[in-house]
Every structure is written in C-alpha cells, then in structure tokens.
Amino acid sequence: MAADPSSSSTGQHAFPPENSRQTATMSGPLNPRDERRPPPMQRAFNRQVSLGSGVTVLGMDRGGRNGGGRGQQRALPRSGRSLGVLNHSGALGQAAGDGGARRGDFSMFRTKSTLSKQNSLLPTRIRESDLDLPTHVEDQPVGRPAPAEDPLNKSVPAGRYFAALRGPELDEVRDYEDILLPKDEVWPFLLRFPIGCFGVCLGLGSQSILWGALAASPAMRFLRVTPMINLALWVLAVAVLVATSVTYALKCVFYFEAIRREYFHPVRVNFFFAPWIAAMFVTIGLPRAYAPERPHPAVWCAFVLPLFALELKIYGQWLSGGKRRLCKVANPSSHLSVVGNFVGAILAARVGWAEAGKFLWAIGVAHYIVVFVTLYQRLPTNEALPKELHPVYSMFIATPSAASLAWAAIYGSFDAVARTFFFMAIFLYLSLVVRINFFRGFRFSLAWWSYTFPMTTASLATVKYAEAVPCFASRALALSLSLMSTTMVSLLLVSTLLHAFVWRSLFPNDLAIAITKDKQNGAVRPNARGKRASKRVHDIKRWAKQAPLSLVSSITKSHSADKEEEEKTE
Amino acid sequence: MAADPSSSSTGQHAFPPENSRQTATMSGPLNPRDERRPPPMQRAFNRQVSLGSGVTVLGMDRGGRNGGGRGQQRALPRSGRSLGVLNHSGALGQAAGDGGARRGDFSMFRTKSTLSKQNSLLPTRIRESDLDLPTHVEDQPVGRPAPAEDPLNKSVPAGRYFAALRGPELDEVRDYEDILLPKDEVWPFLLRFPIGCFGVCLGLGSQSILWGALAASPAMRFLRVTPMINLALWVLAVAVLVATSVTYALKCVFYFEAIRREYFHPVRVNFFFAPWIAAMFVTIGLPRAYAPERPHPAVWCAFVLPLFALELKIYGQWLSGGKRRLCKVANPSSHLSVVGNFVGAILAARVGWAEAGKFLWAIGVAHYIVVFVTLYQRLPTNEALPKELHPVYSMFIATPSAASLAWAAIYGSFDAVARTFFFMAIFLYLSLVVRINFFRGFRFSLAWWSYTFPMTTASLATVKYAEAVPCFASRALALSLSLMSTTMVSLLLVSTLLHAFVWRSLFPNDLAIAITKDKQNGAVRPNARGKRASKRVHDIKRWAKQAPLSLVSSITKSHSADKEEEEKTE
C-alpha cells in the first residue's frame, strides 16, 4: 500500500496491480525508443511502462532542452497524440480509411462489422436493439474488470468516466489523462457529433408547444399571440430533429463503438432518452390548425416503446446494483430518464389512451421520488454532482413541471396533485434563479439546449395553471416565465449559429468518448509520482497544477476498497 | 494496522483486539491437548487461540486420534463438526438429550428454561412477548460488543450475519466459517424448520384469494371459474397454516434460542411478519358462500396487534440507528415488513373498520417510500443486496400491489392513487420478467413460496383493475398474470412435494442459525493468516479459494473504522 502509492487514487475499480508492479521493476532497463508502436494489446502495456517509469522517461525527454546528457529519448507527447497517431503504423492502423483520419486513427471507433466487411451499411435500427445487449457486460463480477484484450471491445466501466473526466457534464478530460485520439486535429464530423445534440430538438420542440399554448390558451388570450410562431418553431424543430436523427443514425452506422462509449457515459446515457422525448414534443406541438383532432395511437407506440425499453434497461441497472447503481451514477441529468414518462403520459392523453398515460405517470412518479431524494441527499458516493451550480441543475425543474402537466392532461383537471408538482417546480425554479452564479463561467456546448426545455416546460405548466386559476399573478408569472425561456432559447440560438458559422466551433472534438479504458493505459496519478517528478522536470508541472482534490476526497471510499484488494493480491 | 492484518476484514464490529494479541504470543507455548473441552466461556477463547495459531492447535487437538507427534497434523476438519461434536464431552454436553442429537449437541439452542427445568412447557405466547425485550441488547454502545459470557446468551450482532453468511437470503455459510452444529448429520426436525416456512401459507393463502376473486369478479366472469377451487385452496391454506403454526410453536417451546437467532437474522426477521399476514390472507380468502357478510373486528385485532407490535419494534430499530439501522439491513425482504400494513388495511376494510385501515395504509405508505427509495439507491452500506437477480426481488411487486388493493378497499374505488400503485407494481413486474436469468441457478428452498405471493397479489390487483377498467387488455393482463402466478405456485407445490417425499430434502440443516457469534470463535479471515497458513498446509487451500472479494469491498468502511479503533487500543 505504502509501497505503491501510484495506484492509490484510482477511480473506483480495482485493477490487477500486477501491471504496476511489473512497471516498477522494469522501469529501469526498459526504455526503448518506441518509434514504432506495438499492436494495441502490447501498446497498452508499453504506454503504461513509460508512464509507470514516469519521471525517468520524461526527464530524459526534456533533457535535450535542459542541456542534459542522456537526452536521446523522445518526449511523451502530452498532446494526447501519442496513442491515436502513432497507432497509425500499428496493428489497427491499416483499417484507417476515413477521409478525415489521415493522421489520427479513428477506426477504433468504427462499427465492428464495418471494419471487417468494409462499408456494409448496417441498418439504423441497430442502436436500439443493441441497447439491451450490454447486460452481460455489467453482470461481470464487481471490482475485477474484464481482461483488456481489446481496448474498445469491452465497455468502459462507469467509474472510469468519473475518474478520467470532469465538469458537471463530465465532458472535459482531466489534465493528467491521455486520450485515445489526437487532441490537436479535428476529428471526423460524426465522431464530434454527440448524443447531446438532441438537446436542440428538446429545446425547439418544447418552445413550439409553448407558443402553441400561448396562442391557444384562453388565459393568455390577452397576448394575442399569432399561431404562426408556433408553426414556424414547429417546422424548425422538425427539421432539426430530422437532421439530427439522420446524422446520428449515420454515426450509428459508421462509428458504433463511439456510440457505445456514449451509452456507458454516466451523464450521456440519459441523453439517449432525448430523441424519443423530442419526437414526442414535436407530436404534441403539432399546430392545431393543421393537425387532426388526435394523433393516431401508433405514433405514441412508436415513440414510447423504445423509451420504455431503455427505461427497463436503465432502471434495472440502478436497481440491480452493479457499478451503475443509482447512488453512484445519479446526477441532475438523470431527470432526463424520468421526464420521458411524463411526456409520454401527456402524449398518451393526447392520443386518447388515458390508461397508458396513467401507467407512464406511475412509473415516472415512482422513479422521480427516488431520483429526487437521491439527488437532494447528495450522498458521498455520488461522484457526479458538481459543487457549483450549472445549467444542468435546471433539469430539476423539468420533471415536476412535466409531472404536473401530465397529471392535468390525464385526469382532466389541474387539481391538487398537479398543483403540488407545479409548485414544487416553481420553488425549484426560484431557488435556482436566486443563485447568481447560475449561468456563469461555463463553456457553451450544444447540451445547453437541453437545459432550456425545463424552463419551457415550467412556463407551459404555468400557462395551464393560469387557465385553472385565472388571476393577474398567475398570468404575470406565465408571461414572465415564457419570456425568460424564449429569451434563453433565442440566446442559445444565436450562440449556436455563431459557433456554427462564425467561429466554426460548434462541434469540438468529443474528448469524453476517447478516454482510455484503464487508468494504467493513459494516466499517471498526479498525487504521488507526479509530485516527485515535478521536482526534477518542471515542464510537467501542469500535471500537478490541478491536483484533483475533489476527486480524491469523493472517491476515497472506493479507494480504500482498492487498497484492500491490493493487499490481498499482494 | 499493518502489524495485525488478521483483524482487518472483520465484518462491522470492533472486537477487543487484546485477544488476538494474546493469541499471537500464546500460540507457541499454549497447545495443551484439550480432550475435555472447557466450559463455553473458556472454550471460546481456546478456539480462538487455535485459530490464531491456525493449523497447529487443531492439529494437536486431533493429534490423539491420529496418534502422531507434531508432524502429522490433520487439516482443519471443514465439516464444521469440530465445535458441535467436541462439545459433547464439554460443559454443555450433558444436556444433550434430544433424539436426533446423539452426536451433535443441540442443547445450546434449547429454550433456557427447558435446560434448567427440563421439559417445562413454556406457553407459546412467549415469542411475541419476547420480541420487545431485546431492545436493551441493541441499546448497548455501538462498536463495543457485549462481553461474551455465553456464546448464545447474547444476540448475534447484525453485521455478524452479513459476515458469516452469503446468498441473497443469507442462508449459506461462507466456506471459511465454522458453525456451532455438525454439518454432516441431520439436525432435529424443529431446528431445521425455519420461519420461512410460513411462506407456504403466504403463497397458498393469496392463491385462494385470487381464485375467489376470479370466481366472483364480474370482470372475469367470462372464465366461469368454479368457486370450488377457491374452497379447496382455502382448506389447503388453512391446513398448512395450522400445521406450520403448531410446528413453529413447538420450536418456540423447545428451541427458543434458535428462534432468537432467526429473529436477529437480517433477512429472516422480516419473515416474522409472515404468520400474521398469512392469517389475514386466510381470513380475507374465506369462501364467500360459507362466510359471514363481514368477519368480526376481533379477528382483525387478533392478527393486526402482534403485527403492529412487531412493526413498532422493527421500524424503531431502523430509525434509532444502531447496528440494525435501515441503511444497513435493508434488503428486498424488508418489503415483507411493510406489506403487512396493506394487507391489514384490506382486512380492516373487510371487517368494516375503514379508519383503522386508513391508519395502517398511512403507516404502510410512509415506510414503503423509505424502503423503496433505500433499496433503489443501493447504498454502499447496504450489504445484504445481492448483485444478481433472485426470486427475492419479486418482493418489490408485493407492496405496491397490496397498497393499490388496500386503497381501493378502504376508499371504495380504484382511483388515481390505487392506479398509481398498481401501475408501479406492473412496471416492476415487467422489469423483473424481462430479466432472463431471473429464476435460474438458485437452490430451491421453502422461502421461495414467499416469492409467489407478490405475483398473486399483482394478479389480484389486476383483477380489481379489470373491474374498474373493463376492456380486453385489462382482462387479458389479469388472466395472464393469474395463470403465471398459478403456474408458479403449482411448480412450487410439485417441487415441495418432490423434496418432501421423494428426495426427502425439504428441510435441510438450517445452517444460518448456527453461525458462531464472534468471528474469532469460528472464522479465520482468509486474506492474511489464511494465506500464510496455506503455504504450510496445502489442504486448507480452499479457504483462500473463495476469497470473499465482494465481502471485503463492501465492508471496507466498517473495516477502516476497525483499523481506527485498533490504533487506539494499541
């Protein structure tokens, strides 16, 4: 334990420490110039060697600049290029055929069958059908990861994401982590297209519903909103949804491995609910003038069934208690996996299947209580929750608003239950609004769009409330909330267009999917080795710069479990 | 800490480490041939000595029989006979008078007064009255176990059960644990008759209600079910309930200590609710043709009062935060301690005491929320929950189904609340059914019967739902769920009969009640000492074979608390 401090802050999985042991003994003699990277299996090991021997190699590396003698060794290129780029001459390298991947090797994220059959177009449907498969992966014995035959073949464990990534959306790679793909070149577009893009559809779809309600609601008639806004927004929402879906389907065909990694990402997995919710939003927001009295129930089935299957899977993961148990993975975006039930219930009421709506509402409320209590408790095991407030907290508003709307839609009146949920949403809204640092200091990303739909849903619920309790206060509240949400959406729209066409930075490299699977494979923990190294090689000071204190304290429990197992394996 | 790794993975109680210290120093010189076992207090110590010094002492012990010097040491006889059998000539041995206990000493589990007065028949009522007594035991200061004067006098701490047992029902003894009774002979029948046998009554009682409902419900009239099935099942259920009750009452009279151990078992304690629930099932399932309009409220009192007293006790344990606090002991069978409220509420509605039913319903729902959230969160402190799915998970279905039925019975209509709980049950049912490994790979035991009553309750709730919403889908659902539950009950009935009369293995030795009280008393932790020992005696290699990795990781928190206290005691 004290002998090998390097393996101490290890996220939450116990990795076979034999590797690090070997590393320690081999670090002296084994420092060959690795101009030709070995094939992936061996590569992982070598990479680890160089990191294990840490200081020496890197010291060597910078030696030339520092005028030192033993300066023949090449630097570990900390740009992250090392793994992806040098692969090029490696075993997997020959498969690299994508246009944009001349230098980096992106083939590791390609769909497996594409690799073998080269360009056999898989049906888009593969994603849904595969979502049920990975059960077997998590059913492996806890604490012992599968032997890493292929760094991509197996799913990345949930704790690995927490260990390697940071930020409330777990979308930034920690400084001391290497990633599999080159950081300094632009990846293929599809690889840079995250599931979070469906957030745009959520935002636009809910806006179109809101403006439809503003135009049609008797309580807001004084505004004289034209239904044209609804129509325009609806068309835009449909267009974006179609475009996003097609693009993501293409990603599914060509880079299915990347999608698997998104699926195992503790935050992103919740966004897999977004396409279906967005589709339901679009159906609900259908402009009245051009819509039939009620949509056909088949529409409901088409959108709810995949959502339901995904729920069975995700809630089962929470309950069955592996690495993805709720007290580990709960984070504000978990609300997304609950809110779908309520949206589905609203749609069910719209198509006339009230009982189906009640079914979804019951599922929703049961899991909402669980998620709400868990998030409020802020269990210490819960590593995902950032201390700072962040747009993602707006998710807290979405679920009670939707629950309120759904109850009113199913049972036909905005009664005590609907009001209770509505007022909960209003209070949570308020408690976020009064916090001044709310939207500050965070990098824009497309995922922000998802944080607008809770505001829109709350506005929508307020409109319904204003119908039930028509008075000045309720109308003023509905109006101001609607304005806030529309302002936010407009701001985001402008930001998105700016990023897309002016700064051309709408789709940055999606680093989160390219983390290495094992910590040995790409990470030197900065607390022990890194510290010592920095005394000698001041160029890698930045490793220690952001010593992940918060990570360390949050993962201590699992850490001590690791120690335990290390002792045993010794 | 590093000096004494043997006391490191100690379940969750700190034991005074002086013992192990003494052990270490005394193991050399103190190896007398203990052909006459000392009285229990001292025995515990000697046993501990022998385990501390591992192989050596027990080898000595058997040395006489093997006739050898110190070279021919025999392996630790892992049959577990050591403790129980050698007792025979010990202090407790002379009391062994039971028919089947010629070789093992079962007297330690006999009722205390029986031991002293020999055969003074205690009134059966003793169990209930005693259930309130052990309060004082848990009120002891945390972390410091009572001085072990008599290995049976004191209750076994909750953590001890988690440490010594495994399996989702905590009914299998870990490999490295010794038990107090001989494993290789058949124990007296009463000792092999666990509280889980009341599960049969639960299963049959609920089936008789179901068939009564199928016969009487207007929604299911198309089936033309004869009320005779109800009658037959009811008679069977009553017969089994009476037989089980009488048998268990006898166990209570003769082996009260065994019952105390079942009461302290974190899973079994929930089954103490089963007799009363089964009795209420039988009352509710009374065939209409032969029953009065409504049973007398005294019946309700007779069954609900003991259940209520038990609830006051158990919920108080959860809340007051000792070793049996909820976040430690919560497991799917905890639902059993909640579902009684709802069944009691149904019976209250049947006897006409709606307000009493509402009272029970309120208690039930408050604790159901707590249990549901706790189980869903899968807190890391929660050691009881197995990773794998298991029939015991069907308990999740029971409570919402019963809550739904109870609400409908009390408030007279299957309204929004009843539907919400009903749909929750259906979703949980579905989420278990889609998991394919559900009923596979587990040894049959009588406790399985308890896992049928949730299915039956869900079917019953579906029948009620079909009455409220008479359509094809609801009837089909009611029919299929009823068939599933009846099929399951039939399968279990056949299995039970096969086990009872063909394989004669219906009542295996109930190892779970015979675990030693202290870990020193019967367990060598396999990680430190066991490892070292195995270098010398390769016959005990299998100790290390199943190094309880999962145990270790789950108890790490308490482990570090132990370390803390060891440091202090040093």
Added chain:
Amino acid sequence: MAADPSSSSTGQHAFPPENSRQTATMSGPLNPRDERRPPPMQRAFNRQVSLGSGVTVLGMDRGGRNGGGRGQQRALPRSGRSLGVLNHSGALGQAAGDGGARRGDFSMFRTKSTLSKQNSLLPTRIRESDLDLPTHVEDQPVGRPAPAEDPLNKSVPAGRYFAALRGPELDEVRDYEDILLPKDEVWPFLLRFPIGCFGVCLGLGSQSILWGALAASPAMRFLRVTPMINLALWVLAVAVLVATSVTYALKCVFYFEAIRREYFHPVRVNFFFAPWIAAMFVTIGLPRAYAPERPHPAVWCAFVLPLFALELKIYGQWLSGGKRRLCKVANPSSHLSVVGNFVGAILAARVGWAEAGKFLWAIGVAHYIVVFVTLYQRLPTNEALPKELHPVYSMFIATPSAASLAWAAIYGSFDAVARTFFFMAIFLYLSLVVRINFFRGFRFSLAWWSYTFPMTTASLATVKYAEAVPCFASRALALSLSLMSTTMVSLLLVSTLLHAFVWRSLFPNDLAIAITKDKQNGAVRPNARGKRASKRVHDIKRWAKQAPLSLVSSITKSHSADKEEEEKTE
C-alpha cells in the same frame, strides 16, 4: 500516514498538515513559559505548538511530581480558561468593555462594527440580510479551509461542530476540547441567550391554538372548555415572543458574531425558523372573540417572507452539496426547517390565500419526503443523529401533523391526504411513546420547549380529525393527546420557572458557540498522542476516559479522505 497518526481522526476537514509537521520538529526546543499570551493570530499557532508537542509539554508540566528535571512549566489549564482569559493582555483584549466580562474576553463575539465604531447601534434587520451572505464562505473549495487569519472572521465549518460538540442537540463540548471563552465564570446574558429560546414561543403559541380549538371545536364541545384559557395562553405567548425577540435583537446588535456561530451550528440553524413559526402560531391562535374574521394578508407576507428566504438558503445548501449537504447535516431538528411551510400554509388558508398555501404545502411535502427518508435511513455520513432517543425525536411528529392540518385548511376537508399524514403522525407518536427511556437522563434546557409543539400539533390534528370522524375513539384520542401535551407544557413551565428564579440556572453558558475554529487551535485528539502521553502523565487520563468511539467510527470516511490528502501534501 503511519508517520503521523495524530492527525488521523480529524473530524471531516483536511487541515494543512504543515503545522503539525512544524510542531513535531519544534517540540523539542520551543517550550517557553507562556505567561504572556501572544496576540490571537500568533496565539493560535503557539497553542497548537504546545498541543502538537503534546507529550513533552505536558510531561514537563507534571515533571515535578514525577521527579523530572525540567519540570518548571505550568500545566495547560484544562478548564478552558486559557484561551479566553489570557487573551486579556492580547491584541483583542483592549476591546473588552462589557460589564460582565471583566475577566473573560467576550469582545470577540461582538458585532464587528461595534468593535470599530464602539456602540454604533446596528439596525436589527441586519440578521436577515446577512443570512444570504455566507454563501461565498461555503463556496470555497471543499476540503481546504480558508487560511485562518482571524479565528472568528470565517465561519466555523459544519464538521467542526460535529467534532467538537456532542449530545443530540450538539450543545455539550467534548472533554478534550478547549473553548474560546472561560468556562468558570458567567458570561454576559446576551451571549447565554441562544436561539433555542424561541422554542418557548413555539410551545406556548401552539398551546394557545390548541385550547382555542378545544373551546371552539364542535367535536370537543362536551369538554366545555372556556375560551379564557386560550386568551390567557395567547397573551402569555405574545408576551414571551416579544420579550424573546427583543432580547435576541439586542444580541444581534451587540454580539452578531455569536449569532453567526449559531447560524453555522448544524442543529441551531434550524431554530432560526422558530421565530417566524412562533409568530405565525400567535397569529393563528388569535382568540376568535377578539380577532377579525381573517387577518390581513400582509401579516402572512411579513412572517412568511423571511422564512421563505431562509428556506431558499438552507435548502440550497442541502442541494448544492458543500459541507452542509443534507446527508451530512440531517438531524431531527431539520424538521423545523420543513414544518414552517405547513404552518405558513395554515396561515395562508386563514388569511384567504389558498393558492399561496398550496405553494407552501408543495414545498413542504417535497422536502419533507427528502428529510423523512434521509432520517429514516440513518446514513452513516449522518453524524448528528444520536443513538439514544431524545426529546428532539418528537420533531418527527410535528411535520406530518402540520402537513395534515395544512392540507385540511387549504383544501377544506380532512380527506385522504390529510388522514394519511395524520395517521403517520399518530404512528410516529406511538412509536416514540412506547420507548420507555424517552425523556430520561437528559439535562433540561430551553430547547425542550420546542419539543412540546409537535405534541401540541398532533393534538390539534386529532381534534380536527375528531371533527371529521366524530366517534368515541377519536374524541378520547384527542382528549388524551391534549392532556399529554398540556401536562408536558405545564411541567416545562414549572421547570423553567424553577430554573429561572430558584436555581437561577436557566441560561447556562452557551458553550456551543465558543468552540475553537480549528482543531489544532484547541483540541488534542485523544486517540494517538493522548494515549501515549497518558503513559507518562497520569493526570490527563481523563482525556482518554471518554474516547469518542462513536465519533471515530462515524467519521471514518472523512478520515480516510484526510489521509488521502495528507499523503498528497506530503
């Protein structure tokens, strides 16, 4: 880690271990006789040195008795006088001008502006406005306390209270802790006037409501209670409320720092809700004969707005997950921060703002579920909960009773929801009553008054229930509960008067606010150093006497986090 065991059981904050390191090296040479204490900033360090070098100094000290050579040093006066008294000649000492503070230095708790401007009377409103300020304090990076420039300037971290205090109300200082003020003299009255005094207003206010209801309720008409009791109690309640408010306002003016410390106290912070709840009680309890039909809504605003602002702050702390996250600070008195919503809802119904009442009810029930589940689970991180039962547990009854009353008041009928909450309260009441050690073995304090209002609220709810279900049982229950609560209030009234006028011990020194901010500043942890010291100096044996076993085991998790960080800082 093993090198410095003294910093191992450190509550839950990591303190820069450089200090203890320095301490270790300096302990040899640096042992001057500190007859003149240095100014506070330096004092903290020196104090720490003497404690860090622990053994040496104290060994010296007793050296005379032990016959040692360098034994001229004075003992560390463990009376706690050291810090406060010797300050007198220190930097802050010159500000000591209060009448009662001739020997102790109480100026450190004075309002900052009073210190500088001397007697500039701050407006009383300062308290509320300041309650929103300390956000920035908790927003500091976790695990790294602010540099301790001024021992009072910064807020005391939440974990510090748990580490230094004990008892279910966290009002007793642990034996090994020093405090900032002298223990052996009487402090200024205002410093001894805790926020808990508002409990008296809660108790009397709710009693006056109860007797009003007993006089007016048709269900209890058979008692023929005269409304005069209501009037008398109401006048008394108003008088006490005014007196308490004025006194506390004075404390706010003169000793604002003491109030800040109460605000950061994990138990006391909940009592900051008490003034507003008490005011609402008084408004609700206004005798009917002299009251207008309904109070003006402005009254509601005046009392609810500060409560609401406080809620936004406190619930935000729970959610945003710093040191004051819910799973850390939850304790039975947290119910006080929830119950205000329901009382506010009742008042809202009284003034005719039903929708505002529904709003408060929704906030209340959402947070009640969270608090209820959290308290029931008894998470291991939850350090505040005592194992023993205590009057504070009666808080469990308050919230469901008030929720039931509020629902009935808002929605106009004692329907299913109101009954569910009412019966929950009754069950919790019962489960506390059957526990015999309930009110035994605890020192009387004014805070006990707060524990009477739950009983009164439950009685009140029972009276309402008896109106809804008029039968013998409900009336008998209402009568007996009312008698119990009135008896309890009478007993407390007598006790209070006795303590106030006979024993003159109603306001003991409020030690809880005077704990030192850092553990180095006043605490020697008794487990490592203390133990070793006790081998040499047997006079300090009492340090080890009450080795805080329970503390140690409960804080182990945070402890290991500390270890982690120590390793890193090394």
